Amino acid sequence: MAKLPCRIVIFGAGTLGCYLGGRLLSAGADVTMIGRERLQAIFAKQPLVVTDQRHFEFRETLPESRFVTDPAAAKDADLVLVTTKSGDTEDAGKLLAPVLKPGTPVVSFQNGISNPDRLAAALPECPVFAGVVPFNIVHKTPGHFHQAMPGQLMVTATDKLAAAEPWFDAAGLPLQKREDMRSVRWSKLLLNLNNAINALSGLSLADELAQRDYRRCLALAQQETLTLLEWAGIRPVKLTPIPMQLLPYVMKAPDWLFRSLAKTMLTIDPEARSSMAQDIQAGRPTEVDWINGEVVRLASSIDTRAPVNQALVNLIHQSERGPARSWPAAELFHHLQHALDEYRARR
Ligand SMILES: NC(=O)c1ccc[n+]([C@@H]2O[C@H](COP(=O)([O-])OP(=O)(O)OC[C@H]3O[C@@H](n4cnc5c(N)ncnc54)[C@H](OP(=O)(O)O)[C@@H]3O)[C@@H](O)[C@H]2O)c1
Structure with a gap:
């Protein structure tokens, strides 16, 4: 497909945003990243480095205009990718609303379920689409962002992203267009339910998943979510070799059976921890209200409760x-298990 000019702005350029920005820059795309001063200060001293597990490597010293802190830089955007954490979604919308040309497509690549709707409410003049990133990025050293597992970006099927698609193709990040993004997002969330358990374990993902009792915690949270999804008429889609x-x-x-069934899951960087674990360690608010909290809200929307996910939300807030x-x-x-038993006994 021919590449037409397309000014791509990445709002909330941190781990994911800098990775996407670097990949798109490697294809010669016109990219502006809007982020915080601390990353800007890093890029003033050293290049942006983007790598993946298939030996892709891109390194570029960024001109000042490529990484800025002022949302006004989004004014000429032809496409905006929002990559803030979920707690910053409303702010992102408020800051972008007076700046964007009406009709500018916006894609939320954030985890969780409600981010595209919350952005759309703040950006009534722009079409907002859901995106899913089914892989993990690690901020390895200052300015170096590494894709730690394979996977393909997914977005809502629309022709409004046609100008940007060839740039994503050239960047090695083709956009898989999906009609079933609600199911895709809930399926990704089923995997993200481990973020809270990993944070509470205090261990690396590899060490946590090696312990059956932590996996049984995850099984409780996933089973509760799968039951609610069934009651709500949402059918999960397969995002892993194992059906959801x-x-x-x-x-x-x-353990012996898990090791043989979940080989891909266990090819994790031995040091990697969930982003929720990193947020707690750094004293930042986590995304728990938009991960396990989404399950609690789904339950309440169909007049029931989600005691396991509610207990995880409470522990993470503590x-x-x-x-x-x-x-x-x-x-x-x-x-x-006690939270679940108590709920069952009270019903
Ligand atoms: N990292 C991954 O591997 C990955 C994979 C799939 C999906 N996701 C999802 O992608 C989203 C982003 O994750 P992430 O890991 O990239 O988080 P992150 O590293 O914290 O990046 C978000 C960045 O946005 C900045 N930001 C927030 N509000 C801003 C504003 N008004 N102006 C400028 N910058 C602003 C944040 O700065 P402050 O910290 O100073 O607020 C932070 O640097 C999350 O929803 C996450 O669940 C991440």
């Missing part, structure tokens, strides 16, 4: 308030 409905059974499996404590696997499992 089978995830809780795989998680509950004994950790945010500090001091954060590490939960041994068996203790966390008993805490969640």
Whole structure:
């Protein structure tokens, strides 16, 4: 496909935004990243480096105009990608609303379910689309962003992204257009339910998933979500080699069986932790209200409750308030199972 000019602005350029920005720049795209001064200061001293697990490497010293802090830089955008954390969505919308040309397409590549709707409410003159990033990016060293696992970007099927698509193709990040983004987003969320458990474990993802009792915690949270999705008429789609409905059974499996069933999941960087764990460690608010909290809201929308995910939301909020404590696997499992048993007994 021919590449027509397309000014792409990435709003909230942190780990994900800088990775996407670097990949698009490697294809010669016209990219402006809007982020914070601390990253701007890094790029004033050293290049942006973007790598992936297939030996892709791009390194560029950014001219000042490529990474800015002023939202006004979005005024000529032909496409905006929003990559802030979920707690900053309303602010992003408020800052972009007076700046964007009416009709500018906006894609939320954030996790969670409600971000595109919350952005759309703040940006009534722009079409807002949902995106999903099914892989993880690690900010390895200052200015170096690494894609740690394979996967293809997904966006709502629309012709409004036609001018940008060839740039994503050339960047090696082709956009998979989906008619079923609601299901795709909920399916990604089923995987993100581990973020809270990982944060509470205080361990790396590899060490946490190696312990069956932590996986049983994840199985409880996933099973609760799958049941609610079924009641709400939302059908999960397959994002992993294992069908989503089978995830809780795989998680509950004994270690030897889990190791053989979940090979891809276990090819994680041995040091990697969930972003929620990193947020707690850094004293930042987490995205728990837009991950496990979305399950709690789904439950309430169909007049029921989600005791396991509610318990995880509560524990993460306690950790945010500090001091954060590490939960041994068996203790966390008993805490969640108790929340579920109590709810069942009261029904
Ligand atoms: N990282 C991944 O591997 C990955 C993968 C898939 C999906 N996601 C999702 O993508 C979203 C972003 O994640 P992330 O890991 O990239 O988070 P991140 O590293 O915290 O990046 C977000 C950046 O946006 C900045 N920001 C917030 N409000 C801003 C504003 N008004 N103006 C300028 N900059 C602003 C933040 O600065 P402050 O910190 O100073 O607020 C931060 O630097 C999340 O929803 C996450 O769940 C991430």
